Amino acid sequence: MSVRQEIATPAEADAALRAAIRQREREAFRNRWLLLAPAVGLIGCVGLLPLALTMIYSFLEPGTYGGVTWSFSTGAYEQFLFDRDLFDETILTFNPSYVIIFARSIFLALVATVGTLIVGYPTAYFIATRPRESRNLWLFLITLPFWTNLLIRTYAMLLIIRDEGLVNALLMGVGVVNQPVGILYTDFAVFLGLIYSFLPFMVLPVYASLEKLDFRLVEAAYDLYATRWRVLRRVVIPATRPGIIAGCILVFIPGLGAYITPELLGGGKKLMIGNMIALQFGTARNWPFGSAAALILMAMVVLMLFVVMRRSGRQMSHG
Amino acid sequence: MSSDDGLIEIVNVTKAFGTGERRFLALGGVNATIRKGEFFTLLGPSGCGKTTLLRLIAGFELPTSGEILLDGQEIGHLPPYRRPVNTVFQNYALFPHMTVAENISFGLEMLNKPKAEIASTVERMLALVKMSELAGRRTDQLSGGQQQRVALARALAPQPKVLLLDEPLSALDLKLRKEMQVELKRIQHETGITFIFVTHDQEEALTMSDRIAVMAKGNILQIGSPSEIYNAPAARFVADFIGDINFIEGQVVVAGEKTAQIRLPGGQVLTARASRPVEGPVTLAIRPEKVGLRHADDDDVPLSGTVTNLVYFGSGTNVHVDVGLGADIVARATAPKVALGDRVGLDLHVTDLSVLAE
Numbered sequence: 001m002s003v004r005q006e007i008a009t010p011a012e013a014d015a016a017l018r019a020a021i022r023q024r025e026r027e028a029f030r031n032r033w034l035l036l037a038p039a040v041g042l043i044g045c046v047g048l049l050p051l052a053l054t055m056i057y058s059f060l061e062p063g064t065y066g067g068v069t070w071s072f073s074t075g076a077y078e079q080f081l082f083d084r085d086l087f088d089e090t091i092l093t094f095n096p097s098y099v100i101i102f103a104r105s106i107f108l109a110l111v112a113t114v115g116t117l118i119v120g121y122p123t124a125y126f127i128a129t130r131p132r133e134s135r136n137l138w139l140f141l142i143t144l145p146f147w148t149n150l151l152i153r154t155y156a157m158l159l160i161i162r163d164e165g166l167v168n169a170l171l172m173g174v175g176v177v178n179q180p181v182g183i184l185y186t187d188f189a190v191f192l193g194l195i196y197s198f199l200p201f202m203v204l205p206v207y208a209s210l211e212k213l214d215f216r217l218v219e220a221a222y223d224l225y226a227t228r229w230r231v232l233r234r235v236v237i238p239a240t241r242p243g244i245i246a247g248c249i250l251v252f253i254p255g256l257g258a259y260i261t262p263e264l265l266g267g268g269k270k271l272m273i274g275n276m277i278a279l280q281f282g283t284a285r286n287w288p289f290g291s292a293a294a295l296i297l298m299a300m301v302v303l304m305l306f307v308v309m310r311r312s313g314r315q316m317s318h319g
Numbered sequence: 320m321s322s323d324d325g326l327i328e329i330v331n332v333t334k335a336f337g338t339g340e341r342r343f344l345a346l347g348g349v350n351a352t353i354r355k356g357e358f359f360t361l362l363g364p365s366g367c368g369k370t371t372l373l374r375l376i377a378g379f380e381l382p383t384s385g386e387i388l389l390d391g392q393e394i395g396h397l398p399p400y401r402r403p404v405n406t407v408f409q410n411y412a413l414f415p416h417m418t419v420a421e422n423i424s425f426g427l428e429m430l431n432k433p434k435a436e437i438a439s440t441v442e443r444m445l446a447l448v449k450m451s452e453l454a455g456r457r458t459d460q461l462s463g464g465q466q467q468r469v470a471l472a473r474a475l476a477p478q479p480k481v482l483l484l485d486e487p488l489s490a491l492d493l494k495l496r497k498e499m500q501v502e503l504k505r506i507q508h509e510t511g512i513t514f515i516f517v518t519h520d521q522e523e524a525l526t527m528s529d530r531i532a533v534m535a536k537g538n539i540l541q542i543g544s545p546s547e548i549y550n551a552p553a554a555r556f557v558a559d560f561i562g563d564i565n566f567i568e569g570q571v572v573v574a575g576e577k578t579a580q581i582r583l584p585g586g587q588v589l590t591a592r593a594s595r596p597v598e599g600p601v602t603l604a605i606r607p608e609k610v611g612l613r614h615a616d617d618d619d620v621p622l623s624g625t626v627t628n629l630v631y632f633g634s635g636t637n638v639h640v641d642v643g644l645g646a647d648i649v650a651r652a653t654a655p656k657v658a659l660g661d662r663v664g665l666d667l668h669v670t671d672l673s674v675l676a677e
């Protein structure tokens with residue numbers, strides 16, 4: 001429908017215009033959905049469906065040889081916090097071991113996030129202040145580790161920090177120590193591994209926001225008597241906060257569910273959530289509990305994301 | 320070298336960018352003295368080094384050679400945060416994550432001023448630039464003119480000895496620009512702070528400045544009051560850059576102390592003002608509005624010719640006259656009673672006709 005020239009009254013003209021606008025909105029709406037359809041389909045099949053399955057499994061009972069038996073139970077969730085008495089099924093005693101694993105995972109992921117931030121921020125700053133032509137080369141170097149499989153990279157790390165590895169050979173060769181320092185299979189080894197594997201996830205978003213930073217703001221701050229440190233704290237970091245938040249999310253969340261790194265470098269002794277869940281689907285043969293742990297992890301992540309988004313959103317709108 | 324009222328002295332300052340093959344001399348030996356409390360303008364075409372000179376004074380660049388003195392102290396090698404000089408940036412460079420008031424208080428906080436003093440200064444600055452109502456606004460929610468005012472208040476708040484302004488009005492539309500020109504003058508008057516103002520708009524320079532330095536290709540060609548620059552340009556470039564002007568080539572026949580007699584190719588002899596003894600071939604310059612239109616047969620007119628063109632522009636008409644010198648001479652009059660093809664005489668008064676230096 002189009003607005004014709006010979007329409008008689010203003011009211012008719014208004015009505016025609018409104019109809020034309022409605023028509024256009026309908027078309028825009030249809031186009032939007034057509035564009036979104038592939039993504040929605042994919043997320044539905046490989047995201048929501050497995051999630052629904054996990055949700056169902058978590059409310060069933062474990063089968064003796066793995067798998068599930070189809071009877072409803074909240075046992076998996078109870079097991080997360082309590083031990084069931086061997087003789088009297090109604091007696092529950094608090095068992096903190098899984099909570100401890102969660103706490104340690106959160107702690108390790110947090111420390112790794114802070115670590116990658118401390119290493120990654122200066123790196124990103126360095127790249128962002130290079131001449132435009134050489135920045136791509138530096139970015140390429142940052143993403144270079146992605147060319148090798150994470151498993152292999154982690155294994156290489158293991159070779160470096162183990163008792164007979166490069167680090168200890170060096171330390172003993174120089175004479176700093178005369179016995180190998182036990183790095184491997186400690187929280188510190190996991191921490192190192194996490195920083196190593198997640199560093200690019202911090203550098204890239206921080207770089208993206210640093211690159212957009214208007215360096216005239218830095219000049220303005222210098223001009224207004226801010227020393228280097230204060231320019232960084234008062235202007236550069238606040239202006240790149242979105243990149244920092246994105247980087248922290250990108251490191252913290254996968255860090256929380258990391259599997260390979262704690263498995264290899266923590267020696268399976270120092271369990272993180274990821275290993276604990278994997279264990280349930282493997283040797284422990286407790287699929288419902290594995291599913292429940294996975295869902296609890298997800299709920300925690302969603303909650304944390306929600307809090308971070310709300311807080312950073314508020315900061316954005318209130319300065 | 321130092322004069323009584325010189326606040327800033329720029330002594331033989333050069334600035335080169337790049338090295339080797341790509342070395343580029345952006346400033347080639349600049350000398351200037353900027354007086355306390357004046358509105359000093361750097362005027363020149365794009366790329367002549369105005370911004371570079373300003374950045375050297377602010378401390379964002381270091382001079383390749385030469386000295387910059389403030390109150391007799393060498394400041395040319397201090398970092399920006401050690402110079403009592405503030406800048407209003409061309410694109411304002413307001414901190415986007417801070418409110419208007421926070422932007423203005425930034426410099427005072429960095430100087431570790433007491434809280435009460437900061438609060439009262441910020442309030443005063445807000446009032447000065449008429450932005451008190453918008454103190455709590457974020458700067459990205461301001462119009463161009465409002466951002467301009469905040470940038471000004473932010474730079475003035477720490478009470479610098481010198482305020483540097485790099486084409487602060489160029490992003491504004493014409494009407495706002497005229498308004499801000501008046502505002503800037505008022506603010507400069509009220510605060511008494513020395514302003515160094517950069518523009519490539521000659522009209523803006525003429526209306527606002529106490530003194531103007533005209534720059535070209537990394538050099539200052541002339542420093543003087545607007546009327547000196549306009550009426551007695553020292554160089555052909557200066558004369559040409561500012562307003563419309565007629566050039567007349569000739570040979571010096573008699574050189575006096577303040578004046579010289581110049582013979583034109585057509586044999587006519589003109590008397591012109593010369594600031595120094597001159598000889599050989601020279602160029603004379605005269606503004607169109609200073610060229611008087613007379614009857615061709617008046618016996619004391621030095622030049623006469625035919626009207627070739629009449630260009631009306633509202634407040635007056637430009638009369639183009641061919642006097643046989645190659646280029647036409649333009650006379651500006653409010654309501655000339657001449658027609659195309661008329662023969663007219665041109666009156667070139669000695670005080671308005673000056674001999675250019677080169």
Ligand SMILES: Nc1ncnc2c1ncn2[C@@H]1O[C@H](COP(=O)(O)OP(=O)(O)OP(=O)(O)O)[C@@H](O)[C@H]1O
Pocket residue numbers: 336337343345363364365366367368369370371372519
């Ligand atoms: N960082 C730099 N590196 C190399 N050349 C530069 C640099 N900064 C300025 N130049 C050159 O120095 C010359 C003067 O530049 P400047 O910015 O001072 O000009 P300007 O008079 O401010 O011009 P505009 O009116 O266009 O702002 C220009 O030719 C410019 O290309």
Ligand SMILES: [Mg+2]
Pocket residue numbers: 369370371485
């Ligand atoms: Mg400039």
